[in-house]
Amino acid sequence: MANGVVAGAGSAVAAYNAALKRMGVPGIESREQAGPGFSEVLQQLAQNAIDTTRGAEKASLQAVEGKSDLQQVVNAVTAAELTVQTVTAVRDRVIAAYQEILRMPI
Incomplete structure (x- = not known):
């Protein structure tokens, strides 16, 4: 393929x-x-989102173990939250564009 x-x-x-x-x-x-093509850009964005989320999880676990301070955890979780919001916005835009294409007359 x-x-x-x-x-x-x-x-x-x-x-x-x-x-x-x-x-x-x-x-x-x-x-x-x-x-870069559209799929390559989306793939890179998805990988960045995964990495940011994993970083937030790691910071949270370190805080539970007492190896990290609260400020680092808050920063990591805020970055992950922003990433999730961005991914959701991109997903919504892609779906809206696809629906617009489906409405186009042939």
């Missing part, structure tokens, strides 16, 4: 380059020059 996605991206780049050349604009040579 991943090879099909890569091949599809290569075809998309080729079609995009062809369209740009017809317009007299230089195209991009490869997918890597286009920057």
Whole structure:
């Protein structure tokens, strides 16, 4: 499946380059020059959210064991809470965009 996605991206780049050349604009040579894809950005955001949440859990456990002060725990939990709110907002926006696409006439 991943090879099909890569091949599809290569075809998309080729079609995009062809369209740009017809317009007299230089195209991009490869997918890597286009920057990170949407799925890559979401994957990185998800990993950051997981790491932040794990950090908050670790700080909480250290506080229970008496190895961390309250300020560190509050900071870690606040960062995790903000991360969860951000993830929820992004999820809501993605769902809203998908629903908008579904409403488009064909």
